[in-house]
Amino acid sequence: MDNILCDELLQEIFMKLPPSSSSSVSLVSKRWLYLFRSSRTSLSLRLLPRFSDIASLSSLLSDHSSLSSLSLFLSSDSASADSAVSDYVLAVVSSRCSRLRALRFMSGPVSLSSLNSLSTACTCLTSLCINLPRPVSLRWVLSFPSLRELAITWPSSGGQEIDPSNQFEVWESDETVAELGLQSLCLVGIRRDDWGAGWLWRSCKNLKKLRLQSCQGIGGPYSSFVQCLRNLEEIELRTCRSVVDGVLLHLAENCQFLNSLLVYDGGSRDGLLHFFFHCRSNLQKLDLRLPLDLNNDHLSAMAANIRGLSSLRLQNCCLVTGEGLKLLGTSMASCGLEELALINCDVVERESGLLATLGQQLRQLRKLDLSHNELLLDKEFISMSVSCTHLSDLKLRGCKGLTNAAMISVVRSCKFLENVDIMHCGGIESEAVEVFVEKSPKLRRINVEENKLSNAAKMWASNRCIEVVY
Template structure:
């Protein structure tokens, strides 16, 4: 029988043999020491400075960055791709990187400048090197940025400070000269235009205010491709500068705006414009003076003129008869005119526009029966007539429209004094009428429609009948085919 040896209760008397140190032991031991050292160094840095230490950079060897394939594309190819994106995404795309910011600037061609220093410093040309459409009006008008008072007209809108009240001659004009508080002096504007002319040789459209002939001469000499020009607060002398703009096709002259500025454009300026810009196709005159001679010069020199707009004009009596010199005029617009022609003269001296197709009257005073008759006499060849919110358009005045016997479309909106009888007396005499639009003419009632007028409704290609909110004819005509030639008409019409 064998006996197992008894264990010694004292471990020191039976020591275990030493074990050899392995590589993991050395690694974990050194790692623990390294962590302790890093912890001590971080504690010392935090105690020395209160700011937080920057985060450790990721190890690129463990997570390599994804390859940037876009950087391999050329600028020309990337420009084509960015140009296909919606315009509302261009600004956000420009924030991706500096390269995309530069490419975005090359895509921008139209700009409305608001900071004049951005132009004078030249940064605008570095940021947007391919500008073809530039608006300088807001940059030339110095207004308080924190003002909540916005003064608006059809041609201009600006913010006005509460401490700056209107002057006797307007917000921006004092004693016939531009108020330096609001608008830059003409010398500064001219220097800006010289920079624009030197940097933007491909400029096609320019909008400026308060410029003199010196700045405009430089633009005319350097920008050969300029086709559209809009000038605010311009006078006769300023128009000397655009004499050399041989390729101008669209011109808008804003001479005077009530409450803003009061410059003067007369027959002298209109004659300079006509002789220098013979390729005009569209001309708009806002707040301009003139007479028979100025309109005649435009008609004789600008033989390609197709559209003429007069807004709040201050023309002398007799200017209507000069329209007969506009041989290719197709569209005539009168807007916000207090009087059409104070002294049109006899009918046999008026003449007519042989190529005129459209006549638009918006917010005009038609109380003068003689001038209204003269206007329709000059426009006797017109095919489309649009009357919108015109004051004084009673049945008798509307009866002069019957002079125009070739009308195919008549549109009436906001003619509160016109009645069914006045409308019927005119449109029943037109044999070529195809389209009729009546909107917001409260004096016309469905119950007053006669069988003759109803028969005319039947053969029209287009009918829009909404004289007031109580009109039931529009809903009753739904699905009946009225307004479509060849359709069936309702059987019974209430009187």
């Protein structure tokens, strides 16, 4: 049989194998190992910054001649922080992977000369994730005309302090603006004294998604920043307390197509209120993790001005009350909210009857996440689940107060469930898990501890192709 199958046919078969089966292919013969490697289009590697690992990288990449996506991680010790090591590894990638379309290179900062070499070798690169040194310099992006997704991380500390006035003169005095094709941009670690991103903001006219993380500034004046907001659809602000007010202000005034907003760990009450009252776009997805910044005033503003939400996710929001959530639920009853997450929100445990009211208001819910509400009881959860009969995705991870009764109720009420997470729910036992797996007609995936799966439950899961994640 091995002689009958030609190389091209074997490679086509290998490309269609699931990951669980493909790992054993290389053990059959040297021919299969060679064909398997040459047919792979995606590869993820973690290297130690030692000579033997780096020396073997060139040979390994040569064997994977069809790679279009590569993730490469250098372990984070003192050697891997050496820019020379990172530059050498990137040079190997440039020389061996000319077909790359996506590169995620997580290591110490790489030099701009290495990026120029990469752009010459990998002309089809559309996605790049890289670490860079300071000062912030971004004109090299022009060397990647096909780039659509870009993620850059700068070191969080160390390096020489830069005089922001000097950088402003260097970068902002040049009015030349390029037309970049970037649609997704992620910037991590911009400091207050970094002023090298103004040109990039002015050149990103087609930006759809923006993510800022651990940023104390935006790398330039807001007059440049607003020029990338015209077509923006999604924005994520993670641990950016210093700039979140300014960003939200300009989002409210300049974004007409924004449909998704995420703000984690850093905001201000006034900035959020201004955004909710003056937002000009049809916001559809809202994800907030603001333990000390979100309160009922914000929920009231959302209820009054944001009517098209399809997804609302709140995490660790300890200042909101049941009154605010019920008001929000009333306003969203007619808009067809499909996803609701109240993760580690003590109001769920604190106010009796809240979940029952939300369930009656939001009968069209498809996804419900009540994870890490450790004191949530059966009575409160069941009172909501009996109304949410269209659920397809349910997450109860870490809800230690729930018992078998909660799962039996779900089996009776929620006939469309496909994905369920009941990890770390100590009160839910193997008997209830067995009944749930057997009686849920559309179940496709369940997250549960292995010791809660009886032999019968494993049989049902196997026969019905249900994925079990431990």
